[in-house]
Amino acid sequence: MNWLKPSWQALLAIVLCVIAIALGAMSKPEAAALADPTASISYPYLGTKGLMLGLAIVAALISMIRIPSLVEAIVLFVGAHLVAWLLISGIAGFEGTALAPYFLLLTAAWLLGWRCVAVLSGLRPMASTARNALRLIIPAIFGAWILIIWEAVTRGAGIPFILLPPPSAIGARIAGSLPVLGADVRQTIFKAVIFGYVVGSGAGFITAILADRVPFLRRGLLPIGNMVSALPIIGVAPIMVMWFGFDWQSKAAVVIIMTFFPMLVNTVAGLAASGHMERDLMRTYASGYWPTLIKLRLPAAAPFIFNALKINSTLALIGAIVAEFFGTPVVGMGFRISTEVGRMNIDMVWAEIAVAALAGSVFYGVVALVERAVTFWHPSVRGG
Amino acid sequence: MTGISPAVVAASKLGLTFQTNDGPVQALSNVDLTIGKGEFVSFIGPSGCGKTTLLRVIADLEKPTSGTISVNGMTAEQAREKRAYGYVFQAAALFPWRTIERNVALPLEIMGLSRAEQAERIKRTLDLVNLSGFEKKYPWQLSGGMQQRASIARALAFDADLLLMDEPFGALDEIVRDHLNEQLLQLWARTNKTICFVTHSIPEAVYLSTRIVVMSPRPGRVSDIIESTLPKERPLDIRETPEFLAIAARVRDGLRAGHSYDD
Numbered sequence: 001m002n003w004l005k006p007s008w009q010a011l012l013a014i015v016l017c018v019i020a021i022a023l024g025a026m027s028k029p030e031a032a033a034l035a036d037p038t039a040s041i042s043y044p045y046l047g048t049k050g051l052m053l054g055l056a057i058v059a060a061l062i063s064m065i066r067i068p069s070l071v072e073a074i075v076l077f078v079g080a081h082l083v084a085w086l087l088i089s090g091i092a093g094f095e096g097t098a099l100a101p102y103f104l105l106l107t108a109a110w111l112l113g114w115r116c117v118a119v120l121s122g123l124r125p126m127a128s129t130a131r132n133a134l135r136l137i138i139p140a141i142f143g144a145w146i147l148i149i150w151e152a153v154t155r156g157a158g159i160p161f162i163l164l165p166p167p168s169a170i171g172a173r174i175a176g177s178l179p180v181l182g183a184d185v186r187q188t189i190f191k192a193v194i195f196g197y198v199v200g201s202g203a204g205f206i207t208a209i210l211a212d213r214v215p216f217l218r219r220g221l222l223p224i225g226n227m228v229s230a231l232p233i234i235g236v237a238p239i240m241v242m243w244f245g246f247d248w249q250s251k252a253a254v255v256i257i258m259t260f261f262p263m264l265v266n267t268v269a270g271l272a273a274s275g276h277m278e279r280d281l282m283r284t285y286a287s288g289y290w291p292t293l294i295k296l297r298l299p300a301a302a303p304f305i306f307n308a309l310k311i312n313s314t315l316a317l318i319g320a321i322v323a324e325f326f327g328t329p330v331v332g333m334g335f336r337i338s339t340e341v342g343r344m345n346i347d348m349v350w351a352e353i354a355v356a357a358l359a360g361s362v363f364y365g366v367v368a369l370v371e372r373a374v375t376f377w378h379p380s381v382r383g384g
Numbered sequence: 385m386t387g388i389s390p391a392v393v394a395a396s397k398l399g400l401t402f403q404t405n406d407g408p409v410q411a412l413s414n415v416d417l418t419i420g421k422g423e424f425v426s427f428i429g430p431s432g433c434g435k436t437t438l439l440r441v442i443a444d445l446e447k448p449t450s451g452t453i454s455v456n457g458m459t460a461e462q463a464r465e466k467r468a469y470g471y472v473f474q475a476a477a478l479f480p481w482r483t484i485e486r487n488v489a490l491p492l493e494i495m496g497l498s499r500a501e502q503a504e505r506i507k508r509t510l511d512l513v514n515l516s517g518f519e520k521k522y523p524w525q526l527s528g529g530m531q532q533r534a535s536i537a538r539a540l541a542f543d544a545d546l547l548l549m550d551e552p553f554g555a556l557d558e559i560v561r562d563h564l565n566e567q568l569l570q571l572w573a574r575t576n577k578t579i580c581f582v583t584h585s586i587p588e589a590v591y592l593s594t595r596i597v598v599m600s601p602r603p604g605r606v607s608d609i610i611e612s613t614l615p616k617e618r619p620l621d622i623r624e625t626p627e628f629l630a631i632a633a634r635v636r637d638g639l640r641a642g643h644s645y646d647d
């Protein structure tokens with residue numbers, strides 16, 4: 001039997017397909033049509049039901065034959081996604097009517113997708129381009145299946161739009177409201193977040209250097225700094241709106257407060273990170289405070305500083321969005337979320353959340369890339 | 385000035401007491417020592433005898449609490465500010481974000497030398513320690529022995545007449561250590577520098593030195609100073625000659641005498 005290579009995902013997928021065939025009707029209209037063959041009732045999957053079940057079973061069977069891993073992954077990928085696409089496109093017009101076989105088939109397709117990712121994760125290609133491509137493809141398939149299951153379940157089970165809209169509706173809303181979303185991103189991210197992030201992180205950094213240089217600041221400021229960092233942002237935001245007005249300046253102030261202390265604390269810790277021997281070495285060169293700072297202590301502190309920059313990249317976005325709940329001009333991501341939720345436009349809320357998540361990831365990713373380039377020498381980057 | 389060249393290092397009645405949580409610890413007591421130009425002096429003794437502390441006092445990394453120390457006729461602090469010595473630590477202490485050549489350039493940058501002068505000195509000192517061809521490598525890409533050689537190159541780069549070395553080969557294996565000892569002797573012969581060398585290995589001390597300072601602990605003090613009668617030209621197999629073994633035996637006796645009250 002060495003031509004056979006069973007996997008539990010493929011076996012379970014076949015079992016689920018067989019149960020789905022045994023249970024019969026995939027939707028309520030189909031059940032009604034079966035119960036009353038004389039009535040002409042239209043129902044979903046009129047012509048595609050056999051195709052979907054067949055596809056899933058055949059793909060599962062082929063994947064268990066001893067074939068090259070890459071071929072197996074391609075078969076699974078095509079099978080799983082074709083079934084998912086047929087399933088989701090077929091339910092259009094019959095939302096909320098799905099019966100158990102619909103979900104069994106969805107689960108079977110998902111298992112095939114899982115097996116596909118597992119096979120791809122096991123690949124060890126020699127070429128670096130292939131390795132890089134795999135690093136992108138695997139999380140992409142993973143993410144796609146979150147969306148596929150979300151879409152299929154919300155539409156198949158007819159989950160109320162207000163509770164959870166399907167991703168396709170959110171995508172359509174994003175595509176349809178690009179000017180509004182663009183204006184919100186400009187107001188919240190390009191004004192409040194970027195300005196607050198740069199000023200807050202910069203001020204934290206400079207204060208850390210000052211505290212390092214001036215002993216009384218170190219003794220007096222840092223303990224108070226730790227206390228202020230525990231300030232609840234929700235409490236501070238309305239006060240900032242009172243002080244700096246409704247426009248982006250008050251949101252930038254909140255971001256400054258949020259990003260200042262992570263940077264201060266991390267930089268102070270980083271400046272203490274250089275070794276005794278290295279500092280003695282600089283002393284033997286009769287190196288002054290500033291050359292030692294620039295040539296030894298700041299490079300040694302770089303991993304700590306980048307840690308703060310990464311923490312701050314997400315904190316800044318949260319701070320700006322939450323601060324907009326307390327009063328804004330009629331533009332901004334936080335403003336949009338708080339007003340659209342009141343108008344029951346949940347798809348718009350999700351659209352803003354998606355845009356915020358994308359912007360936050362890009363922001364974090366850029367900081368992480370710069371970190372890799374700057375602290376290439378650190379064991380955590382160069383790998384041991 | 386009397387016309388005789390002044391001592392490179394002169395210590396008299398030198399003492400250093402550390403204040404610790406368990407009360408004062410006398411790291412150095414009543415040390416009298418004069419080191420002349422071109423000497424190779426080793427400091428040997430059990431741990432806690434103050435040999436590293438003495439080297440750090442010469443380098444002005446520690447302040448003595450009694451007695452006086454002069455380096456090149458100045459106070460230790462003035463000598464440090466004038467960059468009178470190169471210091472080699474127990475570990476290479478290279479900066480991982482700098483290539484080997486930028487590490488060697490570090491003291492030169494701080495001294496404000498021109499780019500051309502820096503490049504010339506980097507080339508010369510890396511040649512001296514046989515590291516040519518590794519200029520663009522990062523320290524973590526080199527072996528431990530090569531890293532330590534790079535740190536010696538860095539100490540040589542700014543051409544001080546005095547080299548202070550604190551167990552520089554302590555963490556290396558025997559074969560690499562022999563090799564570096566040989567290279568260090570050649571380097572000393574070529575450059576005519578004064579070298580102070582801390583070690584806890586008797587063969588290493590005898591092989592390298594013109595003078596061996598034996599130290600003993602509690603309180604840290606000099607218990608014996610042994611002049612070497614070995615010729616300046618020393619192949620590695622000199623270590624099997626009766627003359628070498630006789631000096632080694634004297635050093636061992638000196639170390640044992642310092643310990644006698646422990647028995």
